[in-house]
Structure formats: C-alpha cells, structure tokens
Amino acid sequence: MYQASNVYFICGFAAIGGALFGFDISSLSGTLGTQAYKRYFSNPVSYTQGGITASMPAGSLLGSLVSSFLADKYSRKVALQISCVLWIIGSILMTASQNVPMLCIGRVVCGFSVGIASAIVPVYQSEIAPKEIRGRVVSLQQWAITWGILIQYFIQFGAAHGTGGGPSDPDQPTAAFRIPWGIQMVPAVILFVGLFFFPYSPRWLASKDRWEEALQVLANLHGKGNTRHPKVLAQYQEIEDALKFEREQAVSSFKALIEPRMLKRVALGMSIQMWSQLCGMNIMMYYIVYIMEGAQIASPLATASIQYVINVVMTLPAILFLDKWGRRPSLIYGSFGMMTWLFISGALQQYYGQPNTEETRTPDNSDITWIVINNRPVSSAIVSCSYLFVATFATTWGPVSWTYPAEIFPSKIRAKAVSLSTSANWFWNMVLAFAVPPLLWNISYKMYYIFAAFNGAAFIHMALMAPETKGFTLEEMDEVFNSGRPAWKKFDRGSRLEELEREIERGNVKVSVPPGGRPVAGDPEQGVELKKVATPPAGNPIS
Numbered sequence: 048m049y050q051a052s053n054v055y056f057i058c059g060f061a062a063i064g065g066a067l068f069g070f071d072i073s074s075l076s077g078t079l080g081t082q083a084y085k086r087y088f089s090n091p092v093s094y095t096q097g098g099i100t101a102s103m104p105a106g107s108l109l110g111s112l113v114s115s116f117l118a119d120k121y122s123r124k125v126a127l128q129i130s131c132v133l134w135i136i137g138s139i140l141m142t143a144s145q146n147v148p149m150l151c152i153g154r155v156v157c158g159f160s161v162g163i164a165s166a167i168v169p170v171y172q173s174e175i176a177p178k179e180i181r182g183r184v185v186s187l188q189q190w191a192i193t194w195g196i197l198i199q200y201f202i203q204f205g206a207a208h209g210t211g212g213g214p215s216d217p218d219q220p221t222a223a224f225r226i227p228w229g230i231q232m233v234p235a236v237i238l239f240v241g242l243f244f245f246p247y248s249p250r251w252l253a254s255k256d257r258w259e260e261a262l263q264v265l266a267n268l269h270g271k272g273n274t275r276h277p278k279v280l281a282q283y284q285e286i287e288d289a290l291k292f293e294r295e296q297a298v299s300s301f302k303a304l305i306e307p308r309m310l311k312r313v314a315l316g317m318s319i320q321m322w323s324q325l326c327g328m329n330i331m332m333y334y335i336v337y338i339m340e341g342a343q344i345a346s347p348l349a350t351a352s353i354q355y356v357i358n359v360v361m362t363l364p365a366i367l368f369l370d371k372w373g374r375r376p377s378l379i380y381g382s383f384g385m386m387t388w389l390f391i392s393g394a395l396q397q398y399y400g401q402p403n404t405e406e407t408r409t410p411d412n413s414d415i416t417w418i419v420i421n422n423r424p425v426s427s428a429i430v431s432c433s434y435l436f437v438a439t440f441a442t443t444w445g446p447v448s449w450t451y452p453a454e455i456f457p458s459k460i461r462a463k464a465v466s467l468s469t470s471a472n473w474f475w476n477m478v479l480a481f482a483v484p485p486l487l488w489n490i491s492y493k494m495y496y497i498f499a500a501f502n503g504a505a506f507i508h509m510a511l512m513a514p515e516t517k518g519f520t521l522e523e524m525d526e527v528f529n530s531g532r533p534a535w536k537k538f539d540r541g542s543r544l545e546e547l548e549r550e551i552e553r554g555n556v557k558v559s560v561p562p563g564g565r566p567v568a569g570d571p572e573q574g575v576e577l578k579k580v581a582t583p584p585a586g587n588p589i590s
C-alpha cells in the first residue's frame with residue numbers, strides 16, 4: 048500500500064488532531080453572546096456557563112491520561128484513529144443536544160477524544176521528525192489548534208448570526224448555532240482515513256521489535272527509501288542503542304516516571320503544560336467576548352475574532368524559527384511579555400473601570416460583564432493589551448508547550464510521560480474554564496494581577512530549570528538533562544548523531560541490519576562487525 052514519506056506532509060496531516068482541539072476550544076465562544084444559545088440552554092449564569100465550558104477539558108483530562116495505554120499498545124497511529132471515532136460520536140451528541148446536561152455529555156466525549164489526540168499527535172510528530180526540524184513540525188500541532196479555533200469561531204459566528212430569527216430576533220432564535228458542531232466531524236473523518244496511509248512511528252515499531260519495518264520507515268522518511276543510507280543507519284543504530292539501554296534499566300513502567308532521575312523531567316513537562324494554562328491564554332480564548340463587552344466595544348464578537356487571527360498569524364514565526372531560536376528563550380521571554388501585558392491591562396481596569404451595575408451598564412453589556420469602562424482610549428488600550436498578550440503566547444508558549452514535553456523523555460516512557468504532562472494542561476484548562484467567570488465577577492481586575500504573577504513565577508521557573516533542547520536527538524536528551532550543568536549553561540557538545548553518521552560513512556562503524564529480527568552487534572551469522580564510536584551513541588543516559 049502507498050505510504051506517505053514526506054515528514055512535513057505527515058506531521059502536518061497528523062496535526063488535524065490539533066485542529067479538533069481548536070474546534071473544541073472555540074466551540075462556544077462564537078455562540079455565547081447569542082440569544083439562540085441563551086434560549087436553548089436556559090440563559091446560563093456564570094457558574095453554569097463555567098460548567099458547560101469546563102466539561103470539555105474535563106473529558107480531555109481523562110482522555111490524555113488513557114492516551115499512553117492506547118499509543119503504546121496499539122500504536123500512535125491507531126490511538127489517533129480511536130480519537131477520531133470518539134470525536135465524531137461527541138459531535139453528534141453536541142449537535143443534537145436539547146439541554147445543558149446533554150450538551151455537557153457531548154462536550155465530555157469530544158474532550159476525551161481531544162485529550163488523546165493532544166497527547167499523541169506531538170509524540171507521533173517528534174518520533175517521525177529529524178532533530179533539525181523537530182521544533183517546527185511539532186509546532187504544527189499548535190498551529191492547527193489556532194486554525195481550528197479561528198475556523199470554528201467564524202463558522203459559529205456566521206451560523207449564529209444567520210437571518211431568519213437569529214440573535215437579533217430574541218423571540219425566534221434559530222438553532223443554526225449547532226451547524227458548526229456538526230461540521231466539525233469532517234476533519235475527523237479525513238484524519239481517520241488518511242492515517243491508514245501513514246507510517247507507524249519508527250520508534251514505536253522498534254519498541255515492539257519490528258526492526259525491519261522500523262528501518263524501512265526511517266529509510267522512507269530520511270533516506271529516499273535506501274535502508275543503507277548512513278543517515279538512516281545512524282538513526283537506526285541510535286534508536287537501537289537507546290532502547291537496549293532502556294531495557295537494561297527497565298525504563299518502561301509508570302514507576303520509572305517517579306524515579307529520581309526521571310522525576311525532574313516529568314515535573315518540568317507537567318509544569319510547562321501547567322504554566323501554558325496559568326499564563327491566562329484561555330481567559331482570552333474562552334471569555335474575550337466579556338472583556339470586549341466590558342470595554343464597551345461595539346460588536347464584541349467581531350472584534351474578538353481579531354485575536355483568533357493574531358493567534359494563527361503569530362504562531363508562524365515559531366514554526367519558521369523555533370529550531371533556530373531554541374525553546375528556552377521562547378519560554379523565558381514569553382512569560383515575561385505576557386506578565387507585562389496582563390499587568391498593564393489590570394492596572395487600566397483598576398483605575399478606569401467601574402463595577403457593572405444597573406447604572407453603569409449599557410444595553411450592549413450582559414449581566415456577566417464584570418467591569419465597565421467608559422473611556423474610549425482606555426478601552427482601546429485594554430483591547431490592545433489582550434491582542435499583544437495573544438501574540439506573545441502564540442509565538443512562544445503556544446508551540447513550545449507541546450514541543451518541549453514531547454522531546455525530553457526516553458522512547459519507552461515517552462507516551463506515558465507526555466500523557467501525564469498533557470493531563471496537566473487539561474487539568475488547569477478545566478479549572479480555569481470553570482473558575483474564570485466567577486473570578487472575573489467577584490474580583491474583576493485583581494484576577495489580572497494574579498495571572499501576571501503566575502507568569503512571573505513561570506519566568507523564574509523556566510530560567511532556572513529548563514535547559515535548551517534544540518539540536519539534540521530524542522535519544523540524546525538523557526545527556527542534556529543529566530549533564531549536571533545548570534539549565535542556563537549551554538550544553539554545547541555537538542550532536543552525536545552526526546559523529547556516528549560520519550563514522551558509518553567512513554566504514555569505521557558497521558550497523559548490522561539482518562532481515563527479520565533484531566539486529567545484534569557483531570552477530571557472526573551476519574558477518575558484520577559493529578564497532579562503537581568512542582562514546583556510545585546512547586551514552587550513559589540515565590545515570
């Protein structure tokens with residue numbers, strides 16, 4: 048059967064899983080302010096709305112936790128296909144929902160699906176990509192998320208504002224806002240079918256001792272199908288060495304995640320995902336409409352949509368340059384920038400805002416708006432801060448929160464560890480989805496200060512604990528993390544992969560790749576000797 052072999056194409060296509068994530072994020076924001084939605088779902092008050100919003104990340108939390116079982120047992124590919132099927136079921140439930148509980152059940156099922164996809168897409172991408180473009184291709188997941196958010200928002204916006212009894216006609220609201228929940232099934236069907244034509248991850252194949260297939264996939268991806276290409280052999284050898292080492296060390300169970308030598312990385316992966324939520328991005332994604340309303344912006348839904356465009360456009364620099372800039376500066380400068388925008392926005396609201404009361408409220412404000420700003424330049428400044436915040440997140444934390452956790456763990460526990468770090472994303476996503484409306488209502492601008500402080504904490508944490516990972520292969524990460532250097536000190540030993548490749552080219556190292564079965568170093572039957580380079584490719588990864 049034909050199998051795709053272009054890394055960009057494969058990783059871009061797999062990123063449709065990210066688009067599903069995006070659809071879910073904005074599956075409510077275009078509808079929230081409409082009469083039709085309020086009418087069908089009994090005009091949800093802040094707590095109910097928080098609950099409806101949070102039902103999806105709650106499902107995703109569960110999905111991300113089980114994702115590694117599926118990905119390790121049935122492969123990354125099949126796990127993604129399972130996620131597509133669940134997405135379709137959840138979307139049907141949402142589209143047909145007649146009340147809040149049914150809507151929530153649909154959102155939980157969709158969330159479950161997205162939880163699996165969000166953990167497994169980056170694992171699959173990082174295991175397919177060569178190290179030089181790994182940051183870029185895993186960033187495609189985030190780019191797809193931002194596209195998903197944008198597309199879904201606009202489809203919703205159009206559907207919710209259709210003629211013939213739309214939000215402008217409170218007596219006769221249409222159910223057109225359901226259309227996007229139906230349309231969102233299409234990409235899942237495409238992804239499901241497309242995945243049949245995609246290769247298994249070579250690292251997963253190797254972990255199942257399907258060595259010949261692993262070699263062939265590596266050859267297709269990196270050597271134009273030639274299994275004897277030095278580049279291919281070097282990667283193959285590196286994977287084999289690392290896996291052998293992991294097996295010797297029994298690095299495969301959940302227990303391995305809490306061993307002291309691994310715990311540091313697990314904590315870092317989980318914290319990065321936690322900070323990606325506690326930075327406050329989803330206040331903008333989920334509730335920007337309320338911010339716009341409070342700032343007295345005419346047509347808040349349309350103005351809010353600008354942030355979704357900014358989110359898509361500003362993820363592009365990361366896709367282009369992340370492998371050049373590195374992950375560490377993105378994390379550090381990103382949190383500093385976001386802290387600044389939130390602080391300014393909070394201060395403007397503190398000094399120029401009035402509480403939302405009968406007197407201050409205008410017909411444009413819903414009773415859920417927490418603060419009212421009656422000063423045009425200040426309103427514009429607040430909205431600008433929101434846009435700058437989104438732009439900063441999009442170029443930095445958005446993509447890096449996926450690339451970093453997907454690249455720092457050894458093969459045998461990668462899916463488990465990424466599932467755990469992704470679950471941290473969903474846990475905090477859920478908490479915030481639920482907590483933000485009541486928080487905005489009860490402490491208004493102070494909430495901005497709290498989130499600014501979270502960004503300050505992330506800044507310090509990353510500066511102290513997150514080493515640079517660009518330019519190293521997945522198999523070299525053990526050394527990056529166990530070099531004993533502080534995170535801010537550059538670990539500038541060149542990648543060993545190139546060294547190994549050169550040695551293979553010169554004929555100093557021979558890699559035995561027997562047809563069928565696992566290659567054995569120096570296997571006499573193969574008549575090929577495997578000489579190691581001075582420092583073994585997997586080094587002493589974990590000690």
Ligand SMILES: OC[C@H]1O[C@](O)(CO)[C@@H](O)[C@@H]1O
Pocket residue numbers: 072189192193323324328329332358445448476
């Ligand atoms: O682009 C914004 C989106 O990105 C995420 O942080 C995932 O990386 C989502 O939680 C958020 O809604």
